[in-house]
Amino acid sequence: MNFADYFPVWDKLTSGQRDTLSSYAAARRLKKGENLYHGLEQCTGLILVRSGQLRAYTVSEDGREITLYRLFDRDICLFSASCMMKSIQFHIIIDAEKDTEVVIIPSEVYKGVMETSAALANYTGEIMASRFSDVMWLMDQVLWKRFDSRLAGFLLEEARMEGTDTLKITHEAIGNHMGNPREVVTRMLRYFQNEGMVKLSRGTIALTDKKKLRELADE
Amino acid sequence: MNFADYFPVWDKLTSGQRDTLSSYAAARRLKKGENLYHGLEQCTGLILVRSGQLRAYTVSEDGREITLYRLFDRDICLFSASCMMKSIQFHIIIDAEKDTEVVIIPSEVYKGVMETSAALANYTGEIMASRFSDVMWLMDQVLWKRFDSRLAGFLLEEARMEGTDTLKITHEAIGNHMGNPREVVTRMLRYFQNEGMVKLSRGTIALTDKKKLRELADE
Numbered sequence: 378m379n380f381a382d383y384f385p386v387w388d389k390l391t392s393g394q395r396d397t398l399s400s401y402a403a404a405r406r407l408k409k410g411e412n413l414y415h416g417l418e419q420c421t422g423l424i425l426v427r428s429g430q431l432r433a434y435t436v437s438e439d440g441r442e443i444t445l446y447r448l449f450d451r452d453i454c455l456f457s458a459s460c461m462m463k464s465i466q467f468h469i470i471i472d473a474e475k476d477t478e479v480v481i482i483p484s485e486v487y488k489g490v491m492e493t494s495a496a497l498a499n500y501t502g503e504i505m506a507s508r509f510s511d512v513m514w515l516m517d518q519v520l521w522k523r524f525d526s527r528l529a530g531f532l533l534e535e536a537r538m539e540g541t542d543t544l545k546i547t548h549e550a551i552g553n554h555m556g557n558p559r560e561v562v563t564r565m566l567r568y569f570q571n572e573g574m575v576k577l578s579r580g581t582i583a584l585t586d587k588k589k590l591r592e593l594a595d596e
Numbered sequence: 597m598n599f600a601d602y603f604p605v606w607d608k609l610t611s612g613q614r615d616t617l618s619s620y621a622a623a624r625r626l627k628k629g630e631n632l633y634h635g636l637e638q639c640t641g642l643i644l645v646r647s648g649q650l651r652a653y654t655v656s657e658d659g660r661e662i663t664l665y666r667l668f669d670r671d672i673c674l675f676s677a678s679c680m681m682k683s684i685q686f687h688i689i690i691d692a693e694k695d696t697e698v699v700i701i702p703s704e705v706y707k708g709v710m711e712t713s714a715a716l717a718n719y720t721g722e723i724m725a726s727r728f729s730d731v732m733w734l735m736d737q738v739l740w741k742r743f744d745s746r747l748a749g750f751l752l753e754e755a756r757m758e759g760t761d762t763l764k765i766t767h768e769a770i771g772n773h774m775g776n777p778r779e780v781v782t783r784m785l786r787y788f789q790n791e792g793m794v795k796l797s798r799g800t801i802a803l804t805d806k807k808k809l810r811e812l813a814d815e
Contacts, residue, residue, distance in 0.1 A: 435732075437740035464725035467732035491718060498717035499710060505721060506683035509728050513654075513686035516735050520775050521656035556739050 378402070378480060382451055383425050389496035401486040407473035413457065414471040420460035422481040426452045429477025433469050434553070443519075443556030445469060446511040447538075455504050461488040519556065528565050530594035531555060532575070532584060542584040597621070597699060601670055602644050608715035620705040626692035632676065633690040639679035641700040645671045648696025652688050653772070662738075662775030664688060665730040666757075674723050680707040738775065747784050749813035750774060751794070751803060761803040 380399060381387040387395065402425075407413060413431065414421045424431070431448040433456070448454055459465040461484040491498045518527055531554065535544050548562045555562070566582065569575045574590050576583040584590060599618060600606035606614065621644075626632060632650065633640045643650070650667040652675070667673055667690075678684040680703040710717045737746055750773065754763050767785065768778045785801065788794045793809050795802040803809060 435736065437736070439740075441740065443739060462722055462725045464722045464729060466726075466729040467736075491714070493714055495710070495712055495714040495717045498714045498721060502717060502721045502724060503681055503683045505724050505728065506681045507685075509724065509731070510683060510685040512728070512731060512735065516731065516738070517654065517656070517686075519735070519739060520662060521658075521660065 378404075378427070383453055384497070384500060386494075386496040386500045390490070390494055394490045394494055394497075397486060397490055398482055402480045402482050405479050405481055407477045407479065409473055409476050411473045412470065413473060413479070414454075414469070416468040416470060417459060417465075420484050421457040422483045423458045423487045424448075424454035424471075425480045425482070426450055426454070427478040427480060429479075430474040431471055431477060431479075432474045433471050435467075435469055441556060441558070442553035443515075444554040445515060446508060447474070453504055455501065455508065458482075458484040458487060460484050461491075524555075524557065524561065525565055525568070526593055526595055527555060528562070528569075529574070529590045530596065532582065533587065533590055533594055533596065536584055536587075542587070544582045544584070545580060546582065547580065597623075597646070602672055603716070603719060605713075605715040605719045609709070609713055613709045613713055613716075616705060616709055617701055621699045621701050624698050624700055626696045626698065628692055628695050630692045631689070632692060632698070633673075633688070635687040635689060636678060636684075639703050640676040641702045642677045642706045643667075643673035643690075644699045644701070645669055645673070646697040646699060648698075649693040650690055650696060650698075651693045652690050654686075654688055660775060660777070661772035662734075663773040664734060665727060666693070672723055674720065674727065677701075677703040677706060679703050680710075743774075743776065743780070744784055744787070745812055745814055746774060747781070747788075748793070748809045749815065751801065752806065752809055752813055752815065755803055755806075761806070763801045763803070764799060765801065766799065 378399075380395070390398075407429070413424065426448050428450055431454065433445045433448065433454070434442050435445060436442050454471060456465065456469050457471055491501055528551070531551065532544065535546065536542050548566065549559045552559045552562045566575060566577055570577050572589065574584070574586045574593070576585050597618070599614070626648070632643065645667050647669055650673065652664045652667065652673070653661050654664060655661050673690060675684065675688050676690055710720055747770070750770065751763065754765065755761050767781045771778045771781045774781070785794060785796060789796050791808065793803070793805045793812075795804050
């Protein structure tokens with residue numbers, strides 16, 4: 378485990394600070410679908426992703442979901458350690474989207490080092506700013522972009538992430554990423570199929586005209 | 597100007613750091629409606645609000661607006677100094693909503709002190725987390741809440757902020773706060789009027805049944 382891969386400021390920490398962070402860091406394996414963090418009342422700690430994929434999302438009172446961002450190899454999840462900052466007043470949930478290996482640094486340990494290292498505190502600010510930018514991008518999409526355009530963008534992004542043009546994903550799962558009911562997703566996918574952009578079959582969506590999808594997504 | 601009112605960590609700074617921040621801080625007066633910051637290409641600096649009211653908002657490509665948050669006495673605006681953090685990758689605009697007095701600390705000066713003070717870096721993180729929470733609240737509203745409920749909440753909040761139940765605000769201005777076209781606002785306000793919750797006249801909206809508005813807003 379090379380901490381410098383996760384913290385570009387690693388060499389600005391004292392050897393004592395480095396020892397503290399690394400000695401308390403604990404490895405954990407998550408199965409696909411497993412929940413890692415479920416909101417403010419929990420304080421899992423800072424999560425470093427070694428391999429796999431995590432999904433951070435919020436849920437409405439009546440159970441609708443929307444994906445806020447995803448985390449991949451070498452990403453750091455800060456909000457799973459939200460208890461270390463009293464100003465974080467919102468709930469997110471984090472699940473493993475694939476089998477995932479993480480290393481967790483307990484919140485109190487990380488907070489302790491951050492209080493004595495301006496370099497680590499500033500780097501933590503950069504991580505937060507980066508997630509903030511993700512969420513602002515998403516809000517722009519939700520507020521101003523039409524659903525057909527967002528859905529086209531989502532399908533293309535999934536294809537890039539999975540490395541295939543035949544996606545194995547349910548309409549309900551897409552709805553949970555995008556904050557829309559399943560029926561709305563199904564109706565739009567059928568429209569896409571009529572336009573020749575996708576081919577639907579049980580459990581899969583094949584992207585058959587990516588050029589047209591890209592135009593629709595405004596990419 | 598008492599900086600400790602803005603920075604609870606003021607006494608954790610060295611006298612040199614305190615001198616740097618206060619000697620570069622410059623006072624500025626803004627007229628109601630004046631623009632203070634208009635996005636990433638600009639780097640105004642850290643803004644400390646002494647009196648008045650600022651509004652932070654985003655704009656869609658076709659000119660629609662939505663208010664992200666407001667800043668009052670003793671609030672600090674961080675994103676007007678966004679150039680000091682490379683991970684901030686979104687545009688916001690900040691206008692004075694009332695005649696406002698601010699003090700501005702140049703971004704480079706603030707960044708310099710933050711790089712040597714863990715206390716200031718951590719406090720800056722708390723400010724960002726607080727704005728992040730505001731934006732997450734707003735996203736929840738936009739995603740899951742019905743417009744009638746959001747509008748009722750907005751009217752009640754305005755009445756609290758202005759200290760009056762007779763609001764002087766145009767339907768277009770409300771639309772710009774809430775991310776909706778003027779016509780949608782007008783239609784809903786007429787419905788509220790029919791239900792006896794408000795009374796509309798040229799340029800004003802009187803809240804006539806706050807109990808009912810509170811129920812609708814789910815307060």
